[in-house]
């Protein structure tokens with residue numbers, strides 16, 4: 001595959017890149033909907049909804065504690081590193097916003113700056129009593145108290161089904177200004193992220209999908225490349 005011409009085209013100034021679980025798969029983090037993925041091992045209603053958390057908080061805290069612990073054993077892969085290179089290279093050329101649905105910190109550890117975590121972060125805790133956020137690396141099953149208000153009400157700072165994803169206004173603003181929208185490693189099964197391609201295209205952006213296989217919304221993209229992100233993303237960036 002040759003370099004996608006548009007990335008060096010001087011008419012491209014503003015880029016929005018959406019990433020999903022597939023970009024972290026080669027680092028050893030399970031995706032959700034692939035064979036053997038998280039939703040085959042756990043019922044989504046039990047571990048990724050506010051109702052599931054209210055019913056059985058220990059089950060949910062154990063699920064996220066396990067994933068937080070696993071995160072400390074993995075490293076960014078070639079796809080994260082390529083996006084971090086593009087992020088650095090793009091300074092002064094226009095805007096580049098990496099919007100990730102992932103709760104891991106692999107983009108940051110690869111060196112990308114200003115990553116927007118629309119579904120929250122494993123390494124952050126949210127107080128259900130006072131809404132304060134704090135960096136968090138431990139185990140929530142031990143029910144630590146909120147540093148701001150003292151309540152033993154910390155929950156994972158992640159967005160469950162039925163909750164509003166973070167920073168939507170900023171995301172839609174960037175999509176409206178984007179000259180290029182690129183989606184990497186996401187199944188296109190979850191809204192509102194699955195609708196970003198149409199939003200960007202409606203405002204005139206070029207659109208590109210980089211995914212292991214055609215996603216649910218593949219037909220909505222102008223261009224596609226299918227294969228592992230660890231190969232496709234460096235080829236596209238470099």
Ligand code: BJW
Pocket residue numbers: 019020021022023025026031032033034037048101102103119158159160161162163164165168184185186187188189190191192210211212213214215227228229230
């Ligand atoms: C590779 C690869 C490799 C593998 N290289 N690729 C009916 C219609 C429309 C919407 C709704 C509806 N009913 C309900 C809704 C709304 C609901 C929703 O979308 N439901 C769907 C099931 C239909 N959405 C919500 O509730 C959201 N909130 C909301 O809508 O608020 C209202 C609102 C209104 C208006 C504007 C804005 C908001 C909240 C959604 C929260 C999702 N939360 C989770 C959990 C986060 C915490 C955690 O990590 O535990 O987010 S669910 C899970 O899915 C997680 C992910 O971020 C998200 C997306 O998954 P992703 O990343 O796409 O992973 P996979 O596994 O699905 O796909 C991986 C892809 O990678 C595959 O395609 C592979 O092929 C590929 N791949 N290896 C490249 N090496």
